[in-house]
Amino acid sequence: MSVTAREIRLASRPDGWPTEENFAFADVELPSPSAGELLVRNTFMSVDPYMRGRMNDVKSYTPPYELGKALEGGAVGTVVESGVDGVAPGALVLHNAGWRSHALVSQYTPLTPVEGVSPSHFLGALGMPALTAYVGLLDIASFEPGETVFVSGAAGAVGSLAGQFARLKGAGRVVGSAGSAGKVAHLTGKLGFDAAFNYRDGAVADLLARAAPAGIDVYFDNVGGDHLEAAIGALNNDGRVAVCGSISMYNEKQPPPGPRNLHLLVGKRLRLRGFLVLDHYDRFGAMAAEVGQWLAGGKLVAEETFVDGLDNAPAAFLGMLRGENTGKMVVRL
Amino acid sequence: MSVTAREIRLASRPDGWPTEENFAFADVELPSPSAGELLVRNTFMSVDPYMRGRMNDVKSYTPPYELGKALEGGAVGTVVESGVDGVAPGALVLHNAGWRSHALVSQYTPLTPVEGVSPSHFLGALGMPALTAYVGLLDIASFEPGETVFVSGAAGAVGSLAGQFARLKGAGRVVGSAGSAGKVAHLTGKLGFDAAFNYRDGAVADLLARAAPAGIDVYFDNVGGDHLEAAIGALNNDGRVAVCGSISMYNEKQPPPGPRNLHLLVGKRLRLRGFLVLDHYDRFGAMAAEVGQWLAGGKLVAEETFVDGLDNAPAAFLGMLRGENTGKMVVRL
Numbered sequence: 001m002s003v004t005a006r007e008i009r010l011a012s013r014p015d016g017w018p019t020e021e022n023f024a025f026a027d028v029e030l031p032s033p034s035a036g037e038l039l040v041r042n043t044f045m046s047v048d049p050y051m052r053g054r055m056n057d058v059k060s061y062t063p064p065y066e067l068g069k070a071l072e073g074g075a076v077g078t079v080v081e082s083g084v085d086g087v088a089p090g091a092l093v094l095h096n097a098g099w100r101s102h103a104l105v106s107q108y109t110p111l112t113p114v115e116g117v118s119p120s121h122f123l124g125a126l127g128m129p130a131l132t133a134y135v136g137l138l139d140i141a142s143f144e145p146g147e148t149v150f151v152s153g154a155a156g157a158v159g160s161l162a163g164q165f166a167r168l169k170g171a172g173r174v175v176g177s178a179g180s181a182g183k184v185a186h187l188t189g190k191l192g193f194d195a196a197f198n199y200r201d202g203a204v205a206d207l208l209a210r211a212a213p214a215g216i217d218v219y220f221d222n223v224g225g226d227h228l229e230a231a232i233g234a235l236n237n238d239g240r241v242a243v244c245g246s247i248s249m250y251n252e253k254q255p256p257p258g259p260r261n262l263h264l265l266v267g268k269r270l271r272l273r274g275f276l277v278l279d280h281y282d283r284f285g286a287m288a289a290e291v292g293q294w295l296a297g298g299k300l301v302a303e304e305t306f307v308d309g310l311d312n313a314p315a316a317f318l319g320m321l322r323g324e325n326t327g328k329m330v331v332r333l
Numbered sequence: 334m335s336v337t338a339r340e341i342r343l344a345s346r347p348d349g350w351p352t353e354e355n356f357a358f359a360d361v362e363l364p365s366p367s368a369g370e371l372l373v374r375n376t377f378m379s380v381d382p383y384m385r386g387r388m389n390d391v392k393s394y395t396p397p398y399e400l401g402k403a404l405e406g407g408a409v410g411t412v413v414e415s416g417v418d419g420v421a422p423g424a425l426v427l428h429n430a431g432w433r434s435h436a437l438v439s440q441y442t443p444l445t446p447v448e449g450v451s452p453s454h455f456l457g458a459l460g461m462p463a464l465t466a467y468v469g470l471l472d473i474a475s476f477e478p479g480e481t482v483f484v485s486g487a488a489g490a491v492g493s494l495a496g497q498f499a500r501l502k503g504a505g506r507v508v509g510s511a512g513s514a515g516k517v518a519h520l521t522g523k524l525g526f527d528a529a530f531n532y533r534d535g536a537v538a539d540l541l542a543r544a545a546p547a548g549i550d551v552y553f554d555n556v557g558g559d560h561l562e563a564a565i566g567a568l569n570n571d572g573r574v575a576v577c578g579s580i581s582m583y584n585e586k587q588p589p590p591g592p593r594n595l596h597l598l599v600g601k602r603l604r605l606r607g608f609l610v611l612d613h614y615d616r617f618g619a620m621a622a623e624v625g626q627w628l629a630g631g632k633l634v635a636e637e638t639f640v641d642g643l644d645n646a647p648a649a650f651l652g653m654l655r656g657e658n659t660g661k662m663v664v665r666l
Contacts, residue, residue, distance in 0.1 A: 053600075061600045224596060246596040257590025263557060263579040265607030267386075267394045272605040274598030 001081055003039065005030045007070040007100035008313055014055055017251045018321070022055065023314040026070075030104055033083035037106050038093065040077035045098035045310075045331045046123040047317040048073065048157070049222075052250040061276055073098035074128060076111065076119045094122050101310055101333060117295060118304070124157055124328030125295060125302035126288060132277040133161035133220075134287040136242035138169070140275045141218045143240075145170030148212055150231055152176075152199075153222030153247060155183035157328040160191055162220045164300055165291075167192050175211045177204070177227065179323045186326055190301055205230040215239075223248045229259035235270055243274040251321065303327025334414055336372065338363045340403040340433035341646055347388055350584045351654070355388065356647040359403075363437055366416035370439050371426065373410035378431035378643075378664045379456040380650040381406065381490070382555075385583040394609055406431035407461060409444065409452045427455050434643055434666060450628060451637070457490055457661030458628060458635035459621060465610040466494035466553075467620040469575035471502070473608045474551045476573075478503030481545055483564055485509075485532075486555030486580060488516035490661040493524055495553045497633055498624075500525050508544045510537070510560065512656045519659055523634055538563040548572075556581045562592035568603055576607040584654065636660025 004027050011024035033039045051073055054065045065071055075098035079091040087093075092111040097103035111122055124130065136158075137143045149166040153159040154176025166174045176187045176196040187196035195211040208216075208230045217239050219231035224246030231241060249255060264270065294300035305325035307316035313331045320329040337360050344357035366372045384406055387398045398404055408431035412424040420426075425444040430436035444455055457463065469491075470476045482499040486492040487509025499507045509520045509529040520529035528544040541549075541563045550572050552564035557579030564574060582588060597603065627633035638658035640649035646664045653662040 228595065229591075243595070243598045245599060249596050255593040255596070258562075258593050258595050259591040260588040262561065262576070262591050262605075263582050263588070265576045265605060266578060266609065268607065269609060269612065270607050272595075272598060274601065274603050276599065276602060279602065 001039075002029050002031050003041075003080065003102050004028070005100055005102035006310055008310070009070050010055060010065045010067055013057055013067070014251075016253045018052065018055060018318060020314050020318070025311070030102055033081055033104055035083045037083040037104050038079050038087060038108060039081040039102065039104055040093060040095065040097070040108075041080050041102050042075045042077040042098065042100065042333050044076040044120040044123055045313065045333065046074035046128075047313065047320050047329050047331060048128075049245055049247050049250065049321070051317065052321060061278070070097075071099035072096050074123050075099075075103070076122050077103070092119055094127070099313060114292070120304060120306075120328075120330045120332070121295075121302055123330055124304060125161060125300065126291060128277055129157040129328060130161050130291050131280060131284055131287050132158045132244060133165055134291070135277060135280040135283050136220055136244050136275060137162050137165050137218070139280065139283065140242040140273050141220065141240040143169065143171070143218050146172045147217035148173040148175065148214065149218045149220065150175045150177075150208065150212060150216040150234070151220040151222070152227045152231075153245075154178050154187055154193065154196065155326050156222060156323070157325075158244060159220070159222050160187075160301070160303060160327050163187070163193055164191055166218075168294055168299060173212065175208070175216065177207070177223075183326060186303075190303075199227065203230075205233055208234050218242070220244060221246070225249060225256060229261055232259050232261050232264055232270065235264075235268060237268050239268060239270050241270070241272040243272055247321070301327075305329050306332045308332050334372075335362050335364050336413065336435050337361070338433055338435035339643055341643070342403050343388065343398045343400055346390055346400070347584075349586045351385065351388060351651060353647050353651070358644070363435055366414055366437055368416050370416040370437050371412050371420060371441060372414040372416075372435065372437055373426060373428065373430070373441075374413050374435050375408045375410040375431065375433065375666050377409040377453040377456055378646065378666065379407035379461075380646065380653050380662050380664060381461075382578055382580050382583065382654070384650065385654060394611070403430075404432035405429050407456050408432075408436070409455050410436070425452055427460070432646060447625075453637060453639075453661075453663045453665070454628075454635055456663055457637060458494060458633065459624060461610055462490040462661060463494050463624050464613060464617055464620050465491045465577060466498055467624070468610060468613040468616050469553055469577050469608060470495050470498050470551070472613065472616065473606050474553065474573045474575040476502065476504070476551050479505045480550035481506040481508065481547065481569075482551045482553065483508045483510075483541065483545060483549040483567070484553040484555070485560045485564075486578075487511050487520055487526065487529065488659050489555060489656070490658075491577060492553070492555050493520075493634070493636060493660050496520070496526055497524055499551075501627055501632060506545065506547075508541070508549065510540070510556075516659060519636075523636075532560065536563075538566055541567050551575070553577060554579070558582060558589060562594055565592050565594050565597055565603065568597075568601060570601050572601060572603050574603070574605040576605055580654070634660075638662050639665045641665050
């Protein structure tokens with residue numbers, strides 16, 4: 001059996017903000033899987049901030065996407081035809097050949113469907129974003145119960161989980177920032193943040209000082225830029241920053257100046273630590289066990305924003321970069 | 334017995350670079366010591382970069398110097414009259430009532446004179462600067478043998494020790510920066526650095542890339558500013574920064590922009606950690622034992638720049654801020 005797969009390729013590299021022109025569509029014939037391979041029909045695919053970095057021709061922790069080739073990224077799919085003993089058609093797998101309708105994969109993780117939980121959560125609240133939030137908060141920032149935690153990009157996939165994990169782990173106060181009044185209401189309402197602000201409403205340092213009048217102990221940084229400067233100013237002695245991402249920078253042609261207050265690291269004995277989730281998959285089991293319980297017990301809100309159809313994946317990606325999602329942005333195929 | 338003590342007071346707070354006008358001299362009568370006190374004649378006093386911060390009226394980890402009152406700082410003195418059982422006149426003590434000819438002190442550390450070692454070293458290679466270098470390198474930056482270490486302000490009191498400690502602890506390569514050709518020659522000559530550069534010779538990032546072509550693993554930061562940005566650019570994966578001070582900032586009226594490349598913390602999993610030596614006196618014994626051996630064995634160069642006379646202490650302090658010292662700047666009374 002062969003199938004015609006539709007795939008999305010990198011047509012050109014963006015200079016600053018990406019556009020639909022940077023993407024191209026193509027149909028390719030996929031043969032039957034060889035031994036060790038699976039032919040998978042994708043049902044959900046992820047669009048994530050880190051993908052913006054891979055569109056640049058810059059050596060980094062993952063190689064850049066290649067011009068003229070299909071993009072990659074997390075996806076959940078159903079096995080159509082199997083070249084692997086013990087994996088039958090119909091099985092659910094997680095793999096990295098997103099941005100296409102079908103794929104031949106040899107590296108994948110078998111998934112066990114969970115009653116009442118959409119398989120799309122394996123791309124979000126039970127997947128990479130959840131592990132990012134979990135490791136960043138607990139291992140990188142060494143969060144302790146009772147502490148005040150500030151999360152930027154708090155309505156996004158990782159941020160909304162980091163803030164809720166802090167609450168569920170006994171934070172004294174959880175503060176979030178987001179880019180619209182609606183998101184702010186969502187944070188303090190449905191997600192149970194103690195305070196939140198719209199960073200477009202003024203200087204971040206002022207807004208943060210009002211939301212956390214006694215300062216903060218941990219900052220989970222998804223944004224960089226003036227958020228990071230404000231957080232350094234607000235951190236109490238022995239404060240910690242988990243530097244997860246800098247979405248405010250990804251589309252800047254010239255990097256803006258950094259925080260002017262790094263000298264505060266000395267007097268306040270602050271720690272800033274960058275991390276990549278790919279180094280921390282040894283913690284996946286612990287995360288999945290704890291988060292699975294919270295989800296099953298209705299204690300964790302795993303919000304998703306769905307965009308339908310592979311042809312709308314570039315729009316979903318661009319919308320995610322502009323902050324149009326609440327929770328995890330997922331393309332439903 | 335009473336003595337007339339000469340002391341140096343804060344006459345006014347500097348705005349930007351301090352000047353001689355910020356200091357005033359006064360003579361005061363000191364009575365005999367009460368029970369628990371010592372009357373001490375100071376023989377050496379320290380001028381250190383952190384004192385610049387205490388001249389500002391800003392709440393920090395130590396209170397600001399008070400206008401019209403004597404300054405404070407590390408000093409070595411000889412007991413003139415004792416109100417303490419077991420401490421006899423002639424005994425050597427370390428205390429914090431520098432910036433004066435004599436002082437009444439109730440908090441002090443008895444010192445045991447070491448054959449062939451100037452007591453001034455208790456203000457430098459066997460004192461606070463040494464503990465700063467030791468803790469910063471080993472505990473804060475978690476230095477491991479074989480690693481490449483970059484030290485800024487490397488000809489200064491702390492920097493010259495940090496670089497030599499790295500060499501003595503088995504660094505793969507030790508690189509330093511300083512502000513003159515003479516200091517650079519001193520680093521690669523007498524102090525045994527593998528490479529050094531004059532940061533006035535070009536862009537720090539370029540100079541550092543030439544001095545450490547395979548990148549760096551640890552950065553001991555005494556300077557901040559463009560040195561920190563250059564180091565972040567040069568750090569290898571899992572690199573660490575001990576943020577000890579930011580002497581490039583202390584006299585700036587407006588803090589300059591920070592590093593534009595903090596987003597590199599993520600991809601390279603970098604850690605920046607600020608620290609204050611006053612939190613780490615539990616490590617003093619370990620430091621003194623190891624450094625004492627190096628000094629006795631002639632393996633460590635404990636360079637000092639002496640300025641003679643209490644009246645020249647303000648000039649010594651200002652000269653230290655301008656980088657006129659090599660090694661520890663000490664006022665000899």
